[in-house]
Amino acid sequence: MSVLNGKKILLGISGGIAAYKTASLVRLFIKAGAHVQVIMTPASKDFITPLTLSTLSKNPVYSSFYNQDDENEKWNNHVELALWADLMIIAPATANTVSKMANGTCDNLLIAAYLSAKCPVYFAPAMDLDMYKHPSTLANFTFLKQFGNTIIPAESGELASGLSGEGRMAEPEHIVAFITDDLNSKLPLKGKKILITAGPTYEAIDPVRFIGNHSSGKMGFDIASSAANLGASVILISGPTNCTVSNPLIHVIPVVSAEEMYLACHQFYADVDAVVAAAAVADYRPKHVAQQKIKKAATNFVIELEKTKDILASLGLLKKNQFLIGFALETENEIENAKLKIQKKNLDLIVLNSLQDEGAGFGKATNKVTFIDKFFHIESMELKSKEAVAADILNKIMMHFGMQR
Structure with missing residues (x-):
């Protein structure tokens, strides 16, 4: 573009x-x-x-x-x-x-x-x-x-x-x-490399079924487009989504599972200046994946789950000079839960979404977010298009690097 x-x-x-x-x-x-x-x-x-x-x-x-x-x-x-x-x-x-x-x-x-x-x-x-x-x-x-x-x-x-x-x-x-x-x-993010995760992850149950979520990937893709338009070189690691990009500065790495996203993030993390973890990564996956389609038989069917690797926490442990931004989608005690996530995962900034806010959440063209930094400064934003929210997130990154749009 x-x-x-x-x-x-x-x-x-x-x-x-x-x-x-x-x-x-x-x-x-x-x-x-x-x-x-x-x-x-x-x-x-x-x-x-x-x-x-x-x-x-x-x-x-x-x-x-x-x-x-x-x-x-x-x-x-x-x-x-x-x-x-x-x-x-x-x-x-x-x-x-x-x-x-x-x-x-x-x-x-x-x-x-x-x-x-x-x-x-x-x-x-x-x-x-x-x-x-x-x-x-x-x-x-x-x-x-x-x-x-x-x-x-x-x-x-x-x-x-x-x-x-x-x-x-x-x-x-x-x-x-x-x-x-x-x-x-003259673009403000010229020379900067930003890693962005987007979309859901699908955790296989058998060859045709999976555990997933309703994330469309739009928020992450809008952040990627905004970053590239400001001159950044973008690595976009995306779960399954219908979203597309056209800017040649965006390198898309398609993944399916949380494990694939974990490996891709760690492959590129050492060389990036900032990370925006906008993906909705599954917290659990089936412990055993059936090799053939599971037939409908018993009245009750139990799937044993195990935790997936915490991508954001693992990046926080390895953080050197990277500016690390996470997302939190909460339904209760939003601010306190977001603050705990900042501390546990060594984040610099968290973008808090609440499903209590009308117009926010999965599959919508708009979002209403609250920014909380590692010093617990809170900035609540109004309901905006996801493109406008992406611009606000990029403004936070530029402020961190002492740049202006």
């Missing part, structure tokens, strides 16, 4: 011949899963039509402060456009537009939106080689970088003047790759 997936991109287009390439640029952003809103300078419409860009972006294209052809003239709010965006990209950024950006010359809608932007801004210069290397242009580049803007370096090649050299706007594919690489390098 691209880091651009779901991002709201405000694409500013100024009046240079390279504007014709922005049709491809819009398509690449859309293909990466981004939402694109285009602002054009009046001059840029001589090189590519607003209709083309509106069709590709599936949004209206703005180029003036109000809709001049509308009988009921409507102001195009540059502040709303700027605040809507997660990213602003100005491509092509002509020498004229770069100068206006650097000096705050606000004479068109694009510059007004730029001056109102609170999001990261990228600009891709496009001009002739002498203009690109002129001291005034270089000074403007320096100003913009000091403002926190990021330059996408121009490329060398044949220019509109007929000369050949540096000044061509980077190709659309290169612009997308540059922004993607830059965003990935």
Whole structure:
């Protein structure tokens, strides 16, 4: 999954011949899963039509402060456009537009939106080689970088003047790759490895029957997706579930039984920075597993059970620098039981669920949790989607590592 997936991109287009390439640029952003809103300078419409860009972006294209052809003239709010965006990209950024950006010359809608932007801004210069290397242009580049803007370096090649050299706007594919690489390098959990367990375990009775539970795995999978979207490399050890992931940073290890999950956790534990044990692991398993399907015969049937290995407690014993998070699903004395679990299993944080809370528990899209840390600080959260709860859990991990989203 691209880091651009779901991002709201405000694409500013100024009046240079390279504007014709922005049709491809819009398509690449859309293909990466981004939402694109285009602002054009009046001059840029001589090189590519607003209709083309509106069709590709599936949004209206703005180029003036109000809709001049509308009988009921409507102001195009540059502040709303700027605040809507997660990213602003100005491509092509002509020498004229770069100068206006650097000096705050606000004479068109694009510059007004730029001056109102609170999001990261990228600009891709496009001009002739002498203009690109002129001291005034270089000074403007320096100003913009000091403002926190990021330059996408121009490329060398044949220019509109007929000369050949540096000044061509980077190709659309290169612009997308540059922004993607830059965003990935700045993700807060870049370089961190997180182990996550999810789903139920099935403990075999015979070849066709098992002891299990109602866990869907959704909570663990949402935590994995949230961690990967923040740049972490994720090892997701999952019991049987219908949940899926698409992010290449998530390595899924399918298991069935508690014993298989125990072995998988211990295989990877030494190399991870954090563990989120969200799986609903069976506490007991049949002591003897029948090799053939058990036939219905006697009125009463007894299965002798034995305890499974306590995965979380075993990880707590081996803990060195790992940040260890467990889950607790309780039906009574929730807080006290969760505190005991923190102590017995050497946890840093526990995520407490109560079946007493409406909207929480197995098989639901929502969850209501209480965070309790190893110092017994308690933080009760409201009912949220499991995606939002996953984000809260990742915030706890980032706080532990001194990072911010």
